[in-house]
Amino acid sequence: MKYFFLSSSHLEDRIWFRDDEDFKAGMNFVPVAALRCNVFVLAFVLMSNHVHFVVMGEESQMKEFYSLFKLLYSKYMRRKYGTSRFLRENALDCREISSLREGLERVIAYVLMNPVVANISLDVAGYPWGSGCCYFSSRRTTGRKVSDLSVRKRSCILHSILPAGENCILGEDGYILPESYVCWKKVEVLYKTPSRMSFFLHNSSKARRLLEEPRAMLPSFKDQCLVLFAKDICLSLFRKSEIIDLEEAELQRLVYELSRRSSSDVGQLARVLGLRPSDVSAILSRV
Numbered sequence: 001m002k003y004f005f006l007s008s009s010h011l012e013d014r015i016w017f018r019d020d021e022d023f024k025a026g027m028n029f030v031p032v033a034a035l036r037c038n039v040f041v042l043a044f045v046l047m048s049n050h051v052h053f054v055v056m057g058e059e060s061q062m063k064e065f066y067s068l069f070k071l072l073y074s075k076y077m078r079r080k081y082g083t084s085r086f087l088r089e090n091a092l093d094c095r096e097i098s099s100l101r102e103g104l105e106r107v108i109a110y111v112l113m114n115p116v117v118a119n120i121s122l123d124v125a126g127y128p129w130g131s132g133c134c135y136f137s138s139r140r141t142t143g144r145k146v147s148d149l150s151v152r153k154r155s156c157i158l159h160s161i162l163p164a165g166e167n168c169i170l171g172e173d174g175y176i177l178p179e180s181y182v183c184w185k186k187v188e189v190l191y192k193t194p195s196r197m198s199f200f201l202h203n204s205s206k207a208r209r210l211l212e213e214p215r216a217m218l219p220s221f222k223d224q225c226l227v228l229f230a231k232d233i234c235l236s237l238f239r240k241s242e243i244i245d246l247e248e249a250e251l252q253r254l255v256y257e258l259s260r261r262s263s264s265d266v267g268q269l270a271r272v273l274g275l276r277p278s279d280v281s282a283i284l285s286r287v
Helices: 020-037 059-081 085-089 102-112 151-158 184-191 194-202 205-212 223-238 248-262 266-273 277-285
Strands: 002-008 040-046 051-057 092-096
Touching: 002 059, 002 102, 020 040, 020 051, 020 059, 020 151, 040 102, 040 184, 051 059, 051 102, 059 085, 059 092, 102 184, 102 194, 184 194, 223 248, 223 266, 248 266, 248 277, 266 277
Parallel strands: none
Antiparallel strands: 002 051, 002 092, 040 051
């Protein structure tokens, strides 16, 4: 078997996951797609506008795995929001990891450091929407086996009738715990010690970016928080519940208020408001 780094393109003017329920659905589709396509997950992270996976399998299975994951999530989005078309534009970058020692260690560290660099988690283990909590941890996997659920119950919780694997454990928060299916033992053998893994995490390209960019040290709101914040501003200022209902002048005011109150950059404002970054820049330049 071979090792691959799968990375979706970063959406600029929209987001995959708008709230915790969306993230939970995404978390549940990972083991379902992995089992169906016979791939083994070593590490992954779900960010608001992109996803990363480090997986083991044959090359022919990689695009199949990502396509199924995206298909399952697209169906979920269509049922909840009435739209999923934008995921068709979300391309996949699939790269084989040739150096199976240090190269693999660096790629895993790069993936796990995403939420830390985005300033939405203090450490990789504290971010719930990925596999960061799985390695060198004394945390026990407690919950209910997914295989013990009725088909109807499983379909309701997982938003799919496809099986998720005999060892998959459903946690109290309503999603399959990654430590019940991620190949964390293989990752621990790879790094050998927690200190070696910590070294790669804090010397990854993501970690260097955190140190090199002054803005990266500023506090940051999660995209999901800004989505709710934007709706609150719409209601309080314009008595409208949806951004799509705003007139042009009102939208410009919303961009300004959200920027002023959150100190978010152009990229984040564009994602949560569904605007092009160039349009957000143009609005802010006129203020």
